Amino acid sequence: MDLTNYVxxxxxxxxxxxRWPELRIIENRPEVVTVGVKTSIAVSVQGCRxxxxxxxxxxxxxxxxxxxxxxxxxxEMMNASTSALGRVLGLMLSFGPKMASAEEVRxxxxxxAPAVLVKQPQNAPRQALGANASNAPSEAQLKYLxxxxxxxxxxxxxxxxxxxxxxxAP
Numbered sequence: 001m002d003l004t005n006y007v008x009x010x011x012x013x014x015x016x017x018x019r020w021p022e023l024r025i026i027e028n029r030p031e032v033v034t035v036g037v038k039t040s041i042a043v044s045v046q047g048c049r050x051x052x053x054x055x056x057x058x059x060x061x062x063x064x065x066x067x068x069x070x071x072x073x074x075x076e077m078m079n080a081s082t083s084a085l086g087r088v089l090g091l092m093l094s095f096g097p098k099m100a101s102a103e104e105v106r107x108x109x110x111x112x113a114p115a116v117l118v119k120q121p122q123n124a125p126r127q128a129l130g131a132n133a134s135n136a137p138s139e140a141q142l143k144y145l146x147x148x149x150x151x152x153x154x155x156x157x158x159x160x161x162x163x164x165x166x167x168x169a170p
Contacts, residue, residue, distance in 0.1 A: 009086040012086060012089035013089060015089075015093055016089050016092060016093060023047065023048070024048040025045060025047055025085065026046040026047075026048070027043065027045050027081060028046070030042065030080065030081075035153075036155060036156070036163070037156065040065060041062070041077050043077065044060040045060075045085050047091075057088050057091040057092050059084050059085075059090075061081075061083035061087060063079045135157050136156075137155050137158055138161070141161040145161065145164065148165070148168045
């Protein structure tokens with residue numbers, strides 16, 4: 001993957017300080033978040049261009065616990081913090097669609113993208129999920145989740161799907 005168009009966080013920070021010498025960065029208290037069986041650390045950062053900035057920017061980044069690569073394992077909070085900083089600076093400096101830093105892209109290279117539940121044609125083949133296909137969510141559960149417009153990660157088990165449906169159903 002070509003990372004030449006990515007701007008790293010230290011460079012973004014230097015660019016922002018050059019543009020706004022009174023720049024203030026405020027990192028909020030990290031939060032541990034569990035969704036289904038996955039746990040992440042969430043860090044939010046606020047960027048103020050001046051001491052009285054009426055349009056400050058805020059960004060949040062989540063990092064899975066434990067980290068998925070040698071670059072993130074045992075440094076999840078620091079990686080989430082750096083990612084949130086890079087994102088808030090990206091919003092302030094208007095980098096356009098390439099918000100991720102080179103580090104974020106690198107940190108995800110050794111993992112495959114998580115499965116995401118999206119609307120599929122009626123006749124789309126069903127793929128078994130997880131190590132034990134007999135414990136995978138049923139087609140009915142997946143169809144119901146699609147009907148609820150769920151576009152997040154595919155539940156790994158029938159129990160996860162049931163819990164998610166209970167949480168989302170009106």
